[in-house]
Amino acid sequence: MRRLVLGLVVAGSGLLAACGGGEVVVQAAIRPEGDETAEPTPLPNLEIRALPYDRDAIFDSLRAAYPTPEPEIPDSLARLQDALVEAQEQLAEAEQRWNAARDSLKTLSDRMRQMSRGSAEYVVAFRDFNAQEAIEQQQRRLMDQANQRYSQMLTQFNEQSEAVRARRQAWGDEAFASVNEVIEARLKESGLSEVWDTTDANGVARFQNLKPGDWWIHARYDLPFTELYWNVPVQVERGDPITVILNRENAQVRPKL
Numbered sequence: 001m002r003r004l005v006l007g008l009v010v011a012g013s014g015l016l017a018a019c020g021g022g023e024v025v026v027q028a029a030i031r032p033e034g035d036e037t038a039e040p041t042p043l044p045n046l047e048i049r050a051l052p053y054d055r056d057a058i059f060d061s062l063r064a065a066y067p068t069p070e071p072e073i074p075d076s077l078a079r080l081q082d083a084l085v086e087a088q089e090q091l092a093e094a095e096q097r098w099n100a101a102r103d104s105l106k107t108l109s110d111r112m113r114q115m116s117r118g119s120a121e122y123v124v125a126f127r128d129f130n131a132q133e134a135i136e137q138q139q140r141r142l143m144d145q146a147n148q149r150y151s152q153m154l155t156q157f158n159e160q161s162e163a164v165r166a167r168r169q170a171w172g173d174e175a176f177a178s179v180n181e182v183i184e185a186r187l188k189e190s191g192l193s194e195v196w197d198t199t200d201a202n203g204v205a206r207f208q209n210l211k212p213g214d215w216w217i218h219a220r221y222d223l224p225f226t227e228l229y230w231n232v233p234v235q236v237e238r239g240d241p242i243t244v245i246l247n248r249e250n251a252q253v254r255p256k257l
Contacts, residue, residue, distance in 0.1 A: 022210045022211075023241040024242050024244055026217055026244045028205075028219065029043060042201070042204075044201045045199060046221060049195070052194070055231060058179060058182050062175055063176075073168075073257070083153060084154060087153050088224070091147055091150045098143045105132045105136045108128055195207055212238055213235075214233065215234050218232075223256075227254045228252070228253060
């Protein structure tokens with residue numbers, strides 16, 4: 001687990017820590033999407049940042065001040081991404097069905113090797129083997145078809161998303177050109193620093209001796225086609241540690257292009 005302090009360190013910061021700052025314990029864990037009954041899975045090695053400013057507010061202000069609006073993600077691309085996710089799930093299910101059919105075929109084959117070819121038992125097993133082989137071949141064809149659909153859709157998505165990503169990146173480079181200067185000014189004004197840490201094997205990160213006041217816990221977690229984004233405000237106080245939970249429920253789901 002790594003810990004680092006970023007930003008401006010002002011004279012007397014050690015004195016503030018000596019006076020006793022607040023502690024924030026971050027617990028990052030998510031359930032499989034759509035399964036509210038499953039146990040949350042911890043997110044180890046997730047970079048967490050404690051920020052003494054609201055980064056969303058800074059980006060929102062720069063976005064509002066720029067003379068042209070940010071290029072939007074077309075609805076057609078969002079629908080294509082949803083269809084791509086569905087195609088991926090269908091491919092995974094087809095692979096599972098084929099694997100099950102193949103395993104059953106192998107089990108029958110192994111059993112038949114122990115039988116006498118002239119026995120009635122072998123005749124029955126041979127008939128079952130032929131039936132299972134037909135099922136395995138059918139499932140393989142269905143899996144190949146699902147893979148072809150997914151591959152074609154993925155190529156289409158990549159081609160369309162690349163153009164949208166390029167437009168949004170070019171706009172962001174201009175609109176957010178001064179973001180580092182704005183953040184540096186906020187840090188200088190507050191006399192505070194950004195702090196970052198990574199979660200341990202249990203998905204836990206600890207921030208100690210934070211100056212009492214308003215902080216934001218920021219993190220990102222990549223999924224295949226989306227990103228979970230957190231910028232959770234927390235009022236830091238001296239005394240007992242404050243626990244911040246990062247999960248799907250309080251994350252913003254952002255598309256990945």
